[in-house]
Amino acid sequence: MASLSTTTSTAAGDSLRSFAGLRRETRILRGVAAADAPGSQLRRRQLGVVRASRTSPRLNGRKLRVAVVGGGPAGGSAAEALAKGGVETMLIERKLDNCKPCGGAIPLCMVEEFGLPLDLIDRRVTKMKMISPSNVAVDIGRTLGPDEYIGMVRREVLDAYLRGRAAEAGASVINGLFLRLEQPEGPGGPYRIHYNEFSPAGGGAGERRTAEVDAVVGADGANSRVAKSIGAGEYEYAIAFQERVRIPETKMEYYKERAEMYVGDDVSPDFYGWVFPKCDHVAVGTGTVTHKADIKKFQAATRLRAKDKIEGGTIIRVEAHPIPEHPRPRRVLGRVALIGDAAGYVTKCSGEGIYFAAKSGRMCAEAIVEGSENGSRMIDEGDLRKYLEKFDKMYWPTYKVLDVLQKLFYRSNAAREAFVEMCADEYVQKMTFDSYLYKKVVPGNPLDDLKLAVNTIGSLVRANALRREMDKLTL
């Protein structure tokens, strides 16, 4: 191992270890999220932010080469940011017209941060209906401003757009299937990736090709091959099952700006069933982690619950896909980093992944661009870990809060009833939408928070008391 890189990586490792150590202690002992963020920042500034690239070898006569495997929101935004930063980028996507099975909901901040054109958005959802196991229906969205909405997109449209932007920025988009990667022989050596390139005419298995790159970004989704190549480890995942149903125009009117969420043991033991409007049809689906074998039963139950509103519709497509439940044990190894679903950045409770995929792609790319000084130097693992640090620090509160919500409110039918009851509260609606649309966990007014806590406990107590009464009835 070149002594230079070792010392820099250990130095980087030192500062990161202290940061991680800080987080590890406070997180596990106190179990409180983000309480230490300011403290650790201060610590790091005192130790000095180590710029690993300053002592990294300069690349002679060429730019840094990076392969982005997977052309979804993560891959597309990573490739664009890399190409803009002066890095030689290749984006490998196996199916350029892929309609990834997806809820398709993007928050407002994504439209702003990624400059998405508004015609990408098929529908703007401004009303959400939460329906409890006993069909108590609560409308949320009263607190939304006139230009606040949840954007519903078609994945094929969004992905193609982001890839197009990457190509415009200078990335070369290749229609190919990633097969495997070979670890570099020596320090600073290239990664050799093997892939099948498909001809534009289509058909056939494609030609075997190899390419040598300096770094690989794995953006190939929940069943990531890049993750397997680096031994990133497994994660628990949910199965999301969805049917696209074309319903009559009169019924479609109801879903013009409305999405529905059904909770209940019949619909899913640990997730929710949904009806999301798409361009000219609705997507009816559900998901589960623990009872994957019963997914069809849950889907039937979801259809039953929405029966009145989707009656007379025809199913035009049935699709399913795994959704990661938590990050993989290892997201970076050497000069290979995982982003998006491949890394496991899907929130609990709401199962949201598009925004975090795109954001993580951008952050990873920015870390590479910075670490390589716009493509002129070799990078190392420390640079990629900076992206992890940044992402974890920025979004950890969001993930943790959603995890707590899931554990609290998706536990049992009683908890779900309490959850829907709580959603009727205006303060809850405002907090929920603010944190969803802008991805910031904003602490509200402490007095209101206290009232909210009291109301939550009240709802849970009442729902559980009713549960006990229900059990008494059936004895």
Added chain:
Amino acid sequence: MMALLASPHPPTIFCALSCKRYHLGPRIRSPPPSLLLLPARNLSLVLPRCADGSAAAADGNMEKKDEAVPPTRPLESEKNKQPHQQQQQQYHQHEIRDGSVVKAQALKFEDTRWVGGTWDMRQFRKNGSTDWDAVIHAEASRRTWLEDHPEASSIDEPVIFDTSIIPWWAWIKSFHLPEAEKLNGRAAMIGFFMAYFIDSLTGIGLVGQTGNFFCKTMLFATVVWVLLIRENRDIKNLKKLFEEMTLYDKQWLATWQDDAPGDSKN
């Protein structure tokens, strides 16, 4: 989920039991004529009718026999036992027609006091004031019914009942007080025997024990124990809860666990 619901027991038993508790329990509505358009083979298993009007129901789509449906809990034990037993045998398949969502009818929750998506408080009056226990009971029975027979959520008749209209003291009277009585009783028994035991061991009488710091600490620990752990499974639950609280954190920090010097390969 397929449910061919049997008719309730002969009206006499039903009315007798129900009159004791409340006016009328959940009733099953007779199916509208459109149901009869289903192919004959599905109707061959319709059950004998009863004075209330029977219900034959088929709903949704089902690809395989619904074995996983929880054993339907009878609403008022024996009066429903037989019909429910019959009900389980009547589950049968209803294939999905290609590309279409099948129209179907399902049972609906019916109760004379359930009006317009909420409980009509005027029907719960007893001696001039509202009988909150009956409201709680009615809501519990509605939820039990819906758990066994999930219903489509309807736009025209939305459910708007909110449990917070039931005053806090009604909840306390029904749920907290009996439990509190039980726990206090247990605490008193434990306390008496511990006091006796310690007196026999150390000779310190009751007055002396209440002054002793160690005894007071043990008393506090006992109170906390009795509050948190009421059944054996509570111990396991608490342990699981603690693990759950920290599992997600550990999963996120996993990628930081291996930053020992030898690991950063180049």
